[in-house]
Amino acid sequence: KAGVTQTPRYLIKTRGQQVTLSCSPISGHRSVSWYQQTPGQGLQFLFEYFSETQRNKGNFPGRFSGRQFSNSRSEMNVSTLELGDSALYLCASSSRTGGFDEQYFGPGTRLTVT
Amino acid sequence: QKEVEQNSGPLSVPEGAIASLNCTYSDRGSQSFFWYRQYSGKSPELIMSIYSNGDKEDGRFTAQLNKASQYVSLLIRDSQPSDSATYLCAVKTGFQKLVFGTGTRLLVSP
Numbered sequence: 550k551a552g553v554t555q556t557p558r559y560l561i562k563t564r565g566q567q568v569t570l571s572c573s574p575i576s577g578h579r580s581v582s583w584y585q586q587t588p589g590q591g592l593q594f595l596f597e598y599f600s601e602t603q604r605n606k607g608n609f610p611g612r613f614s615g616r617q618f619s620n621s622r623s624e625m626n627v628s629t630l631e632l633g634d635s636a637l638y639l640c641a642s643s644s645r646t647g648g649f650d651e652q653y654f655g656p657g658t659r660l661t662v663t
Numbered sequence: 664q665k666e667v668e669q670n671s672g673p674l675s676v677p678e679g680a681i682a683s684l685n686c687t688y689s690d691r692g693s694q695s696f697f698w699y700r701q702y703s704g705k706s707p708e709l710i711m712s713i714y715s716n717g718d719k720e721d722g723r724f725t726a727q728l729n730k731a732s733q734y735v736s737l738l739i740r741d742s743q744p745s746d747s748a749t750y751l752c753a754v755k756t757g758f759q760k761l762v763f764g765t766g767t768r769l770l771v772s773p
Contacts, residue, residue: 584763591763591764591765592707592751594762597760604759605759605760607760637706639707650695650755650761651697651709652697652709652761653709654699654706654707654708655706656705656706657706
């Protein structure tokens with residue numbers, strides 16, 4: 550089975566711009582979660598989507614948004630980029646069935662804001 | 664108090680020794696517990712999950728869970744230099760969010 554894929558892998562943007570990141574989950578997985586990883590804060594939960602609905606949201610400003618499509622692929626968008634948004638953005642997919650909820654991560658998108 | 668706490672390390676062990684990594688969590692409603700390994704510059708890789716009290720073994724890895732003490736641990740037997748990485752403890756809280764600790768850096772010396 551193919552793993553979680555994320556595009557693009559690297560991105561350089563300027564302050565004030567917006568960015569869209571994409572995630573394709575493992576085939577059959579309907580849940581996609583997004584995380585931000587920085588050296589100072591570690592892995593921080595952004596949001597989770599399941600069957601096109603946002604199930605959970607972390608403590609991030611409204612500039613961070615996401616969506617999920619009917620094929621379970623997900624996108625996250627960050628508007629009005631700030632320098633502090635520079636981070637590794639990770640998405641993880643899980644099947645969310647049978648009471649087990651193991652999440653598998655994609656390779657991440659490294660975003661640099663200048 | 665952080666939701667999931669780990670000692671940042673580094674934890675240094677010689678090759679062939681047992682590495683013991685520990686994690687405590689604050690939400691008593693937590694039901695699912697995970698250990699991830701992350702190599703520098705890579706994304707986290709799931710190595711163990713545990714859902715009930717006791718031990719769970721998978722190859723050289725053993726996860727231990729004690730819900731009464733709100734404590735999860737990971738033992739790595741016969742540690743190898745290739746095990747050198749950051750180990751992240753993750754807890755699915757009662758609010759159904761997966762919360763990560765900041766990770767423990769493990770260094771296995773030949």
